[in-house]
Amino acid sequence: MTAHLPILVLLATIVPAVCMPLLGMKNRAWCRPVALASLWLMSLLSVATFIAVYQDGPIPYALGGWEAPVGVAWLVDGPGALMVVSLGIVVSLSMTASGPRSPAPGASVVPYYALILLLVSGATGIIFAADLFNVFVFLEVAALAGYALAATGGGPALMAAFRYLILGSLGASLYLLAIAYLYAATGTLNMADLAIRLPPLLDSRAVLAGVSFMFIGLGIKSALVPFHGWLPDAYTHAPEAVTPVLAAVVTKVVLFTWIRIMFWVLGAGVEVQAAHILDVLWILGAAGAVVGALLALSQRDLKRMFALGGISHIALTLVGVGQGNQTGLVGGLFYLVNDAFMQAGLFVLAGAAIHKYGVRTWDDLGKLRAQAPWLVGALIVIATSMVGLPPTGGFFGKWYILLSALEAGNYLAVAAVAIATVLTLAYFIKLFEAIFRGPRAVEGAETPTLPLSFKLAVSGFLVGIVGFGLISDSVVAFLLQTTSGLNL
């Protein structure tokens, strides 16, 4: 049973995704319960996978019983299992939080839930795949679902989704091109084989080109700073229930794949033509952390502010990973998992503020103080983690990233993290000032009530964020143990 857990995690979402149109023909009211049930089932299975990996080490899986050189290989290792758990739980919580009327007005229910499930199954495949081409296929499954979901808002969302699609396809083409280069140079696409054959070939110009194309391709998809142009519009205009899912899934999983390729395939110490690849990474990360937070500070639109803040938080992961020591890698991975909870929680709250309480502009934020104390409280907890104060997960992630930068003697990176933290604090202060000092709502306006499912789901996010901080010790110990074979 445990041997087949990886495929079950994928099947739990991909089968209902494909069957959704049939189900919708029968009875549309079943779509939401079935989608939610399969998402929670997938979360349960991923937790079981994580426990199995925790106890017995990585699970290799040969699809259809065809072993590696011929068949498609999967490998569930420690970081991957952790990533899938966070993916499943975050998406399930986001979908639970969005009420029964969650799709945008005009968007039909059946394709909406099918796409959400497809997005999750694509992301699961990306995390599990141990083969570069398999990663490409799942990357596109997830991306196509993502483009269509981003467009469900209608109006300005259509053009945002179109830009996302053009840039995403460019990224995918570059990734495919990189696969062609690496295949031509090594004759294999299996990550374990590549890890043996690639390092001696790193002086070859074909490999250099392949690695660069892969970096740019995955960089576009994970919204690293010079390539982030598609993200703010796509997130801002997507409907309330979609943004948390997009924010928690697409960029995080792609970044995770890039980290995996960099450390597990290329090897961390890799120098390409005298330029250290990790140096490029942390410099881009440091720039992204500061620029993203600065851009967020200048916004007056709630969702756009959070979207730009998200770019800054993804970049922080890179600062940790780019230090090239184990503390940094573990800190980066920890921050990545924790950030999925923070981002999704933030967008769930923003969605509720906009659609339930009618907070259209910055000046309406004052309404929340009187009408939604509950929502403001949750926002404060998430902000604590975003800024990086103990005892939340955000604090420990940043702590390890800072430690690794100090360990590497990289004071520029330390400064970038510090500046990004101050800027994050600044935009949250700006936000809370608008909430607590803005004009109150008109007297006698009725207060909308939040459904219980929403409150439960948001509590889930808060428990996740604070819980990650409280158990950070064991999570970090686990990640340290799983990454100990990397010779960092």
Added chain:
Amino acid sequence: MPELVQIAVQRPHVVVFIVLFLGGLYITLTRPNIVKKLIGMYILQTSTVFFLVTISAKKGASVPILRDAANGVDPALYVNPLPHVLTLTAIVVQVATLGVSLALVAAIYRRVGSLDENEIARQLQ
């Protein structure tokens, strides 16, 4: 420079690939018409598929179907089939992408009545 010319003459498929790729990218970036952008994107994607196919080609080799396995297999007689398999999957992915993007274009056109990017951006604000 002579070195580059030599490479170009020896490997004409790389030149074709570069022309297609950059041409597609140029069209995507410069044309305001969103259908033309899609055409550029499709040329760009096709160029990568073209490149994948060309790296499997071999002089004097034939289709990779074993006719007489009993006498041993000589790899020099067959082209590498794997890039073709990858290509097949990549083409399917591209067709799906094109389908989604054309659906988006149709939705935009129905709403705005124009295919010009600037006009669409102005009307959707």
